[in-house]
Amino acid sequence: MSDRPNTARVLALGALGVLLLIVVPWTLAVLSGVRPIILPSGWQLLDAADFLMRTDVLLHSTWVSLVRVNLGFLLAVVTAVPLGIVLGRSPLLFAAFEPVVESFRFVIPFAWIPLAILWFGTSEFGKLFIIWYAGFFVLLLPTIEAVQGIDKDLIAAARTLGATRWTIFWRVAFPAIVPDLLLAMRVAFAVCWIAILAAELVASRAGLGYMITDARELLQTEVVIIGMVVIGCIGAIYNALFIRLQRLVQY
Amino acid sequence: MSHMIEARQLTKRYVNERTGREVLALDHVDFTIAAGEFLCLVGPSGCGKSTFLQMVAGLEQVTEGTLTINGKPIAGPGADRGMVFQSYALFPWRNVIENIRFGLEIKGLSKAEMNEIAHAAAHQVGLHGFEHAYPKELSGGMKQRVGIARALANDPPVLLMDEPFAALDAQTREMLQEELLSLWQGANRTVLFVTHSVQEAVYLGSRIAIMTARPGRIKTVIDVGLQHPRDITAAAFGELMKPVYAALKEEVLKAAVSARALA
Numbered sequence: 457m458s459d460r461p462n463t464a465r466v467l468a469l470g471a472l473g474v475l476l477l478i479v480v481p482w483t484l485a486v487l488s489g490v491r492p493i494i495l496p497s498g499w500q501l502l503d504a505a506d507f508l509m510r511t512d513v514l515l516h517s518t519w520v521s522l523v524r525v526n527l528g529f530l531l532a533v534v535t536a537v538p539l540g541i542v543l544g545r546s547p548l549l550f551a552a553f554e555p556v557v558e559s560f561r562f563v564i565p566f567a568w569i570p571l572a573i574l575w576f577g578t579s580e581f582g583k584l585f586i587i588w589y590a591g592f593f594v595l596l597l598p599t600i601e602a603v604q605g606i607d608k609d610l611i612a613a614a615r616t617l618g619a620t621r622w623t624i625f626w627r628v629a630f631p632a633i634v635p636d637l638l639l640a641m642r643v644a645f646a647v648c649w650i651a652i653l654a655a656e657l658v659a660s661r662a663g664l665g666y667m668i669t670d671a672r673e674l675l676q677t678e679v680v681i682i683g684m685v686v687i688g689c690i691g692a693i694y695n696a697l698f699i700r701l702q703r704l705v706q707y
Numbered sequence: 708m709s710h711m712i713e714a715r716q717l718t719k720r721y722v723n724e725r726t727g728r729e730v731l732a733l734d735h736v737d738f739t740i741a742a743g744e745f746l747c748l749v750g751p752s753g754c755g756k757s758t759f760l761q762m763v764a765g766l767e768q769v770t771e772g773t774l775t776i777n778g779k780p781i782a783g784p785g786a787d788r789g790m791v792f793q794s795y796a797l798f799p800w801r802n803v804i805e806n807i808r809f810g811l812e813i814k815g816l817s818k819a820e821m822n823e824i825a826h827a828a829a830h831q832v833g834l835h836g837f838e839h840a841y842p843k844e845l846s847g848g849m850k851q852r853v854g855i856a857r858a859l860a861n862d863p864p865v866l867l868m869d870e871p872f873a874a875l876d877a878q879t880r881e882m883l884q885e886e887l888l889s890l891w892q893g894a895n896r897t898v899l900f901v902t903h904s905v906q907e908a909v910y911l912g913s914r915i916a917i918m919t920a921r922p923g924r925i926k927t928v929i930d931v932g933l934q935h936p937r938d939i940t941a942a943a944f945g946e947l948m949k950p951v952y953a954a955l956k957e958e959v960l961k962a963a964v965s966a967r968a969l970a
Contacts, residue, residue, distance in 0.1 A: 607794070607796070610796055612761075612784075612790070612792070613796040613797075613857075614809070615784040616764050616765075616784045616785075616789065616790040617786065617789075617809050617810035617813060617857070617858075617861060618784070618785060618786035618813045618814065620813075623813060627812075628798065631798070631800045634800075707800045707841070707842075
């Protein structure tokens with residue numbers, strides 16, 4: 457596209473947005489005398505960030521959360537995508553699964569915290585369960601729809617060229633749904649990452665979610681905000697990576 | 708003359724998924740297509756001509772009767788029958804050569820063999836210079852050239868074409884019709900060509916089979932005695948179109964009446 461603004465301009469506009477939407481109102485609020493416990497100043501934030509870095513709390517929390525979200529997301533992908541492909545191809549199985557799928561997807565991950573604690577205790581499984589659950593349904597339905605939406609003529613063409621079921625699955629159906637899958641994965645990862653906060657409410661001793669809830673109890677507003685900023689930035693980075701990946705497979 | 712495709716008392720029934728009603732698409736069709744002939748199948752919309760083609764392709768099951776190729780009953784799709792679709796049905800993630808190569812990959816040829824055959828097929832249909840283009844970069848005419856080359860790469864004795872030029876503009880269509888004829892004349896290949904255009908049928912076919920309104924039967928078969936290349940402006944061409952038109956029009960009217968009766 458020729459009317460797409462160049463990279464430098466995009467970055468400049470982005471910076472301007474951050475300035476106008478966050479930095480300016482924030483500075484005005486701090487200058488008007490809001491108490492630090494309600495909204496700390498930029499210097500107080502930097503100070504707290506420096507402390508969190510020196511004590512390794514921030515990096516360690518981030519690392520723990522990243523490992524969890526990646527594992528949980530991966531679990532969601534390897535369970536939801538194959539099931540979605542099967543359900544997309546079998547109207548009978550789809551009819552059997554539909555009520556469960558259509559009702560569970562409205563029960564948000566937070567609602568599972570009590571059961572996750574009862575079932576998995578303080579183990580890592582409870583946290584993974586919440587993240588897996590968050591991503592699972594977001595992946596399942598688009599996968600089913602992608603499979604149902606495969607052009608019938610593509611399958612017919614492959615069959616007339618001598619393809620077996622297995623070949624059709626791997627060389628036609630799968631590549632045909634990859635663009636839809638990547639979009640679904642992008643959305644699902646975002647939902648998993650959002651759910652990290654819920655997951656780390658499950659008897660946690662580490663992670664960004666834990667850092668935030670812990671800081672809230674100690675009234676360390678700076679730490680809460682730093683946690684929020686890190687979560688937001690990592691989310692944006694992953695989103696950008698998925699968009700890159702999507703561009704690679706635009707047919 | 709040997710029979711390539713033979714239908715005996717061929718009947719096809721299916722259940723319309725939307726209405727739940729059983730549809731009789733083909734009703735005891737007796738019909739043979741000789742080896743090496745170019746048979747055009749015309750008929751009103753919904754008469755079952757595409758269903759017949761799909762049954763020959765093995766994509767649709769036979770309900771009753773028999774349908775054979777070279778004397779053997781058709782049990783499913785096979786590389787001995789290439790198919791060309793109106794929608795082109797190209798794999799959008801594969802470039803031209805990779806699309807043409809699809810059937811050869813399934814046959815398990817070596818990479819060198821595959822590329823040699825695929826490039827030859829591309830060259831044959833006028834895709835030279837477009838080998839590495841992706842379908843979305845091609846015009847409709849070029850896409851259908853890929854569709855034809857992909858079917859031909861398998862070197863099938865039978866080529867099945869389901870209104871392959873219906874979505875193309877008139878000039879592109881004429882060009883592809885001519886190219887298809889020269890491809891057919893060069894090889895001993897049987898072509899079954901479904902179309903709703905009488906002119907196309909008379910221009911291409913050795914014989915024209917006209918189907919009745921649903922349930923589909925073969926109404927008449929007309930021999931086209933003209934030599935190729937045919938001149939669509941010649942008086943003899945016009946004379947040949949007349950009986951085909953008349954037979955088709957009768958069936959189109961019948962189809963319209965029964966559609967109104969159902970509505």
